[in-house]
Amino acid sequence: MTEKFKIAIIGAGPAGLSAAAHAAELGISHILLEAAQQPANTIHKYQKGKLVMAEPAVLPLRSPMAFAAGTRENILTLWHEDIQRHKVNLRLGAQVDGIKGERGHFQVTLSSGQSINAEFVVLAIGLQGNIHKLGIPGGDLPTVQYHLDDPEEFKDETIVVVGGGDAGVENALALAQQNRVILINREEEFSRCKEGNFNLLQAAIKAGRIEPRVSSRIDYIDSETGNGFLLRVVAKTSEGVEIIPCHHVIARLGASPPRKLLESFGVKFPNSDITSVPELSEQYESNVPGLYIIGTLGGCPLIKQALNHGYEVVEYILGNPVEPADEPLLKQKISCFDASCSVREGLTFIRHNAPILAGLTALQLRELLLESNILTPKPDDLIFKYDDYTSSFFSILEGELAVVVKAKDGSEIYFQIKAGNFFGEMGLISGRRRSATIKAITDCVLIETPRRSMLKLINSVESVRQKLDEVSMKRVVRNCLTNTLPESELNYLLQGATIRRYKAGDVLFHQGDKADGLYLIRRGSVIISQITAGKEDVLSYVITGNYFGEMALISDKPRSKTARAASATEVVLLKAPVVIASLERNTDLRDLLAARYRENAHDTKMIEPQDKPGNLFTFLIRQGVGEATDVLLIDYSLCIRCNNCETACANTHQGIPLFNREAGPTHSHIHLPTSCRHCEHPYCMLDCPPNVIHRSVNGEVFIADGCISCGNCKNNCPYDAIQMVAVNPKFKKPGLWQALTGGAYQSEKNSIAGDDSPKKAIKCDLCKDNAMGPACVRSCPTGAAIRISPEALSLTMRDSSAVLE
Amino acid sequence: MQRNTLLEYRNYRYFKIASLLTISAVLAYLFDQPAMGAYGGSWLGYLFGILSALIVVVLTLYGVRKRLPSIRTERRNSLNASSPQQDVPDRRKRQASWLRHHGATLQGWLSAHTYMGIALIVLATLHTGFQFGWNVHTLAYALMMVVIISGCYGIYAYLRMPRLMTANMGGINTFNALLLEIDDLDKQASVKSLQFSDDICAVVRKARQETLIGGNFFRQLTACQRNCPTAKAVQQLRLLGKSLKYDQLKSFDDLFLIMAHKETLVRRARLDVMYRARLEFWLYLHAPLSIAFLTALIAHIVAIFFYW
Known part of the structure; x- marks a missing residue:
């Protein structure tokens, strides 16, 4: 039996539902095929009561399906109503096996053997339809699950969790609260999960709450009835075969674009990366004419975008040239510099004038522009100032700008940069303060791209990374060595230069190694140490914007010291022969390096006899202070443990202390409380879906309004500095009388709202709104608490003779 | 990176001020020969009295300041990423930086509280002109001395206990x-x-x-x-x-x-x-007694108006 429709939509997720509802609305013959037994299956599988957000907020919704931020349950109810109302032709349990044909004559075959003819096919299957399963005997038993709704449904059971990725680890951690959890990982290490999850997992393993089995895989699963257990898992572990009786198996093996399936439909992928999505036209049409792909599989993972795609794709199929939902927004942005040109012309103009963005696809460029600002500064307008803590990236479309750099001797040097160039990449790469002031010389047009969008682009588009690195290397040489190098000399120095990346703790070179070149740091920091009499002494701490490794080059001897990355570090390595040859011709450079060489030789002598500060510094670096910009330290030889710091913090932050004074390690007399360090490259910013974690001009990392309580930042923070709390909006700062009568302490209890109000991520913001600085430091009665950057700390430790014992 | 203790705060700023005050008071007392002998009612006695009362006010304010840690919260422009080019005016930045470097921390307050409290022993004693009796005036004086002495123990505890505590915990964090x-x-x-x-x-x-x-x-x-x-x-x-x-x-x-x-x-x-x-118990003496002392002090001040 063959049925015939104009549009066959595959997948009843947000995108598919929206497309079907729009088709139904227009009275077009359509069918919506869904493999599962319910529409919006993925959202059904969200954890109970999860808050679903409607990001990006600026994007208007154009879909017959209603959608606004709310709980999972609310949204599902709304959608079920919409499906009824629009009389969507929905067929559940219809698994698609194959698609053949082309525009006008598609034949969709279902696993039931039925086939459907359609003129157009819309694929909206997302990724969750392609969850990897345990392909073993027993992998389809009812107590073997591939998702987890509500971890609290399980209590006092033995549960085997399979998978060392984020989903598996997160499930294991949640289940371990009330159950015995055994976590099976195929690999030897849990290297695939986010660092935050990894740290939580390590802690749970150490505390015995999770029993890991690494380098293990399950052979088969039996249903077992004896001993009160339901299942018997037979696994091959590194120590042989193990039989694990348990109640449930939860396997989280990941999901990916169902590539094989898509390729069998004739869809092509741009590269071999497993996570890559198919190449699409601006109208979401794949390389197979008449086959459209929308939603997550079309590269847009957010629900609102998917709903819009659904609407648009039906219009495109009907031949209506709808503007994409973002068209008016883009139009508005482009009209900043040319009110008369269309969006298409504007995009072409950008591609032409900003070569770094030329390699983007149309969708990528639109998305980038949507997230960016267009600036049109007038002559003499300031773009950013030296030492500000901003991190956006600027591409110059028109005009000329002046770069004002402070030389090492304090004098100011001017450069000009013109249209076609970009700037701001140093702050982006280093995560540090701006190294120059930028001013407009003529009328300019700039695209200002926020840090996160730019990082995403660098990681996904190779041409952007290449162009960025190419220019960045030159600027790093200028910044680290001298700004007065002529272009020819710069090009010579960069012959054979490479960018090297290191993890915290990696050794860049060992004492005794042959000198391979001059190291210029463009991100992170490095500890230089020396082993004397079998003991390692820290000699200096070198940060971004500086160079090291010149001693062995000048003296032509092996390395006399060891260099180790104190945090994730990137260096530009200039080849030794090139540097030596350049030094022979270039007297300025030679003098500069020689002066530093002598200074360092002097430093070494000064520090050598003091081994203790080195130990303290090594301790702090080991605790991750190397990647901090501002860390709270407490001198325990002064601290009277009054916790006034915490109370003060609570009183300035809705009654909740944002750090824990007592928790955290202590070395000699320096205590490192559990508190935010305002990292150079904040982990919390890595994956914030609504993008509300920002860094202010002064450097404070803070969470702005709009938290969706996903908990990603909390999990990503390796320092436990973020809490999820239901903040009481009615909290009032204790008044004088309340404070004096001890009521301030009670008010802390009032600050936590009831269970039903949503939790929000909160963290230290360094009291950024208070002119006098952080309350914790100001309200320490004995001056034990300080906030300090690692470089300031290293300087204090080198200069002060009264170092802590 | 040894931090300065509260006694050494800002290069002994409050020690210097308190010493200057105390020495000048003693010298003035020695050189002054009032007709009716030294007592609180001579012009110097009144001066000492007024000075002491002012110091008491400052000392009391420490208690308030400690419990109200964010007495001064000045809203700066909250800058978020959506408007990074929005600039903080230079004047406000300078002001903020000045406040950070010079604004009083609680440590400064406590340093002043300590030295001024000790100076009060001398000033108030000179104010009495060594005339004691069974009356509200001497009661105020006695209460004051108990408060100051308990405070002196507090300073001893603050300076001594932290190191002992760290050593005692021996690497255990909490x-x-x-x-x-x-x-x-x-x-x-x-x-x-x-x-x-x-x-x-x-x-x-x-x-x-x-x-x-x-x-x-x-x-x-x-x-x-x-x-x-x-x-x-x-x-x-x-x-x-x-x-x-x-x-x-x-x-x-x-x-x-x-x-x-x-x-x-x-x-x-x-x-x-x-x-x-030991870090805390003395406060149960120090704080309530200081309230008692303040009450007695007010009684003392009100009472002297009746002498006129």
Whole structure:
């Protein structure tokens, strides 16, 4: 039996539902095929009561399906109503096996053997339809699950969790609260999960709450009835075969674009990366004419975008040239510099004038522009100032700008940069303060791209990374060595230069190694140490914007010291022969390096006899202070443990202390409380879906309004500095009388709202709104608490003779 | 990176001010020869009185400042990423930076509180002109002295206890972690003791059930429990071990080591409680008495108007 429709939509997720509802609305013959037994299956599988957000907020919704931020349950109810109302032709349990044909004559075959003819096919299957399963005997038993709704449904059971990725680890951690959890990982290490999850997992393993089995895989699963257990898992572990009786198996093996399936439909992928999505036209049409792909599989993972795609794709199929939902927004942005040109012309103009963005696809460029600002500064307008803590990236479309750099001797040097160039990449790469002031010389047009969008682009588009690195290397040489190098000399120095990346703790070179070149740091920091009499002494701490490794080059001897990355570090390595040859011709450079060489030789002598500060510094670096910009330290030889710091913090932050004074390690007399360090490259910013974690001009990392309580930042923070709390909006700062009568302490209890109000991520913001600085430091009665950057700390430790014992 | 103590704050700023004040007061007192002899009613006596009263006001404000840590919160422009080019005016930035460097921290307040409090001993005594009696004036003076002396103990405690506390904890990060470790040792000891005779089990059980950490005021302050069951258990185990058979000795040694380790940790926990108590208990004298003193002081000031 063959049925015939104009549009066959595959997948009843947000995108598919929206497309079907729009088709139904227009009275077009359509069918919506869904493999599962319910529409919006993925959202059904969200954890109970999860808050679903409607990001990006600026994007208007154009879909017959209603959608606004709310709980999972609310949204599902709304959608079920919409499906009824629009009389969507929905067929559940219809698994698609194959698609053949082309525009006008598609034949969709279902696993039931039925086939459907359609003129157009819309694929909206997302990724969750392609969850990897345990392909073993027993992998389809009812107590073997591939998702987890509500971890609290399980209590006092033995549960085997399979998978060392984020989903598996997160499930294991949640289940371990009330159950015995055994976590099976195929690999030897849990290297695939986010660092935050990894740290939580390590802690749970150490505390015995999770029993890991690494380098293990399950052979088969039996249903077992004896001993009160339901299942018997037979696994091959590194120590042989193990039989694990348990109640449930939860396997989280990941999901990916169902590539094989898509390729069998004739869809092509741009590269071999497993996570890559198919190449699409601006109208979401794949390389197979008449086959459209929308939603997550079309590269847009957010629900609102998917709903819009659904609407648009039906219009495109009907031949209506709808503007994409973002068209008016883009139009508005482009009209900043040319009110008369269309969006298409504007995009072409950008591609032409900003070569770094030329390699983007149309969708990528639109998305980038949507997230960016267009600036049109007038002559003499300031773009950013030296030492500000901003991190956006600027591409110059028109005009000329002046770069004002402070030389090492304090004098100011001017450069000009013109249209076609970009700037701001140093702050982006280093995560540090701006190294120059930028001013407009003529009328300019700039695209200002926020840090996160730019990082995403660098990681996904190779041409952007290449162009960025190419220019960045030159600027790093200028910044680290001298700004007065002529272009020819710069090009010579960069012959054979490479960018090297290191993890915290990696050794860049060992004492005794042959000198391979001059190291210029463009991100992170490095500890230089020396082993004397079998003991390692820290000699200096070198940060971004500086160079090291010149001693062995000048003296032509092996390395006399060891260099180790104190945090994730990137260096530009200039080849030794090139540097030596350049030094022979270039007297300025030679003098500069020689002066530093002598200074360092002097430093070494000064520090050598003091081994203790080195130990303290090594301790702090080991605790991750190397990647901090501002860390709270407490001198325990002064601290009277009054916790006034915490109370003060609570009183300035809705009654909740944002750090824990007592928790955290202590070395000699320096205590490192559990508190935010305002990292150079904040982990919390890595994956914030609504993008509300920002860094202010002064450097404070803070969470702005709009938290969706996903908990990603909390999990990503390796320092436990973020809490999820239901903040009481009615909290009032204790008044004088309340404070004096001890009521301030009670008010802390009032600050936590009831269970039903949503939790929000909160963290230290360094009291950024208070002119006098952080309350914790100001309200320490004995001056034990300080906030300090690692470089300031290293300087204090080198200069002060009264170092802590 | 040794931090300055509250006594050394800003290169002994308040020590210098207080010394200057005290020395000039003493000199003035020595050179002044009022007709009616030295007393609070001479012009110098009044000056000392007014000065002392002002100092008392400043000292009291410390108590307020400590409990209201964010008395001054000036909203700066909150800058978020959506408008990064929005700039903080230079003037406000300079002001903020000035405040950060020069604005009073609570440490500064406490440094001033300390030195001014001590200077008050001299100033107020000179104000009395060494005339004491059974009246509200001397009551105010006496209360003041008790408050200052308790404060002096407080400074001693603030300077001395922190180091002792850090050393005592010996690498264990929190008090709770210490208690958990003790609890863990207790559990281990209970399990181990089961294989031995009833008297050994009883000793271990008693140590588990009756050992107290903290407790009443006296116990907190002295860090001891009379006949501490854990200490006693260690002593008794030493004796009981002598009557054991050779093959039990290895296991018994384990038990003994656990109990001995527990004794050390219990001692540490008690000391920690003690240090914290010593850092705090004087405040229960200092703060209420200062209220009493203020009341007496107001009575004293009101009373002198009746002399006119």
